[in-house]
Amino acid sequence: MIQKTTKKLVVANWKMHGNLKQNAALLTDFVENLAHLTHTKVVVCAPYPYLGQLQNLLQSTHIAWGAQNVAKNEVGAFTGEVSAAMLRDFGATYVIIGHSERATAYCESDENVATKFVQAKKHGLTPILCVGETLIEREAGVMEMVVSKQLDTIINAHGAAVFADAVISYEPIWAIGTSLAATPEQAKNMHLFIRNKITNLNLDAANRLKILYGGSVTPQNAVQLFLVENINGGLIGKCSLNAQAFESICHAAEAAST
Numbered sequence: 001m002i003q004k005t006t007k008k009l010v011v012a013n014w015k016m017h018g019n020l021k022q023n024a025a026l027l028t029d030f031v032e033n034l035a036h037l038t039h040t041k042v043v044v045c046a047p048y049p050y051l052g053q054l055q056n057l058l059q060s061t062h063i064a065w066g067a068q069n070v071a072k073n074e075v076g077a078f079t080g081e082v083s084a085a086m087l088r089d090f091g092a093t094y095v096i097i098g099h100s101e102r103a104t105a106y107c108e109s110d111e112n113v114a115t116k117f118v119q120a121k122k123h124g125l126t127p128i129l130c131v132g133e134t135l136i137e138r139e140a141g142v143m144e145m146v147v148s149k150q151l152d153t154i155i156n157a158h159g160a161a162v163f164a165d166a167v168i169s170y171e172p173i174w175a176i177g178t179s180l181a182a183t184p185e186q187a188k189n190m191h192l193f194i195r196n197k198i199t200n201l202n203l204d205a206a207n208r209l210k211i212l213y214g215g216s217v218t219p220q221n222a223v224q225l226f227l228v229e230n231i232n233g234g235l236i237g238k239c240s241l242n243a244q245a246f247e248s249i250c251h252a253a254e255a256a257s258t
């Protein structure tokens with residue numbers, strides 16, 4: 001019997017957007033308008049230079065913050081990299097790992113992603129692992145095989161127990177930034193597949209794992225998606241840069257979890 005995690009998680013992925021002024025306006029709005037949520041955890045993942053700003057504006061609020069990538073190494077001569085320990089130093093508690101935009105633009109391998117995932121956990125960060133298939137893979141009907149292989153790289157190297165208290169975000173690549181979200185039915189099937197896969201290996205980890213949906217979530221489709229079993233929240237790109245849209249998505253999560 002699968003025990004569902006009921007509290008929703010909504011994560012803003014700002015990607016490479018923002019500046020001090022715009023960020024301050026968005027964060028102030030989020031703090032003001034999302035304070036009353038009791039069934040939804042809100043997280044903002046910003047570019048590295050703004051972690052200090054997030055720390056200043058969000059500490060002692062209910063909103064958590066994180067980064068969009070982390071180094072796979074602990075410390076050392078890795079120019080341009082930022083370690084998990086450094087993220088913790090700034091009070092970050094979440095980190096997005098393996099986003100398809102990084103896999104495509106920076107040739108991030110599944111092996112690298114697996115190492116980063118474990119590095120994040122080792123330092124007390126909650127990893128948000130992105131998995132998902134391309135349109136060609138979906139049309140070929142191999143989407144579950146693709147996602148399964150992405151998860152297997154972590155499972156084979158580190159065991160399924162690492163998914164306890166972690167987050168997996170199902171992000172069909174064809175849905176990211178395209179205005180073409182997965183249907184609730186498509187998302188439902190994949191989320192169930194992921195939950196079952198982890199359940200078969202480690203029930204405790206499966207019970208403590210949140211599975212988000214990401215890919216063109218909007219205020220219009222959020223309620224329908226968040227009501228789907230095994231969708232524990234969302235990873236939000238474009239709409240997280242608009243206070244009203246993001247807050248409306250967070251309210252949809254709250255409504256779906258109460």
Ligand code: PEP
Nearest residue numbers: 176177214215216237238
């Ligand atoms: C994302 O980048 O993770 C994402 C889901 O983007 P968007 O919401 O813009 O599709």
